Amino acid sequence: MSALSSVIDRYAIGSSVLAYALDGLSDEQARARPGPGTWSIAELAAHLADSDLVIADRIKRVIAEDNPLLTAFDENAWIDRLFPNEAPLADSLAIFEANRRWTGRILRRSVEADFARAGRHDQNGRVTLAELLVGCVNHLDHHLRFLYGKRANLGTAVQPRYSYPIS
Numbered sequence: 001m002s003a004l005s006s007v008i009d010r011y012a013i014g015s016s017v018l019a020y021a022l023d024g025l026s027d028e029q030a031r032a033r034p035g036p037g038t039w040s041i042a043e044l045a046a047h048l049a050d051s052d053l054v055i056a057d058r059i060k061r062v063i064a065e066d067n068p069l070l071t072a073f074d075e076n077a078w079i080d081r082l083f084p085n086e087a088p089l090a091d092s093l094a095i096f097e098a099n100r101r102w103t104g105r106i107l108r109r110s111v112e113a114d115f116a117r118a119g120r121h122d123q124n125g126r127v128t129l130a131e132l133l134v135g136c137v138n139h140l141d142h143h144l145r146f147l148y149g150k151r152a153n154l155g156t157a158v159q160p161r162y163s164y165p166i167s
Contacts, residue, residue, distance in 0.1 A: 007130075018097075019093055022045060032150075040150075046085075052100065065119075069119065
């Protein structure tokens with residue numbers, strides 16, 4: 001289970017990687033919209049917290065239930081209607097960190113056969129636990145590229161740390 005252990009490790013350190021990427025930003029910088037992309041860093045951090053909770057729900061359903069339905073969510077509607085630009089970075093990070101600890105504990109206790117279990121995503125079809133996990137790790141890496149680009153455009157660049165997609 002070494003390949004799975006490696007991905008679980010990547011999942012588990014995601015909160016440290018995000019904490020590093022958000023460190024030192026003022027409220028004004030977090031709410032600015034410098035690009036790349038249209039979201040602010042605060043919106044991006046809130047999206048990461050929200051989507052991580054959604055993915056954790058899917059992970060738990062796949063482990064615990066037989067062939068569960070996994071529903072999509074409209075990330076842009078959540079950004080437009082749930083006031084994420086008002087969310088303090090510390091709150092988004094705290095939710096992300098707690099969720100990664102909680103779900104990481106579950107993943108570490110899961111057996112190899114659990115990672116072949118699957119659910120039915122309402123838009124993407126069959127998805128295994130292993131695919132959910134890899135997708136979650138890659139999702140953070142995807143958004144970190146935007147976050148680091150925004151920081152550079154704000155003049156608050158930090159050297160990216162531990163970010164590369166896995167397959």
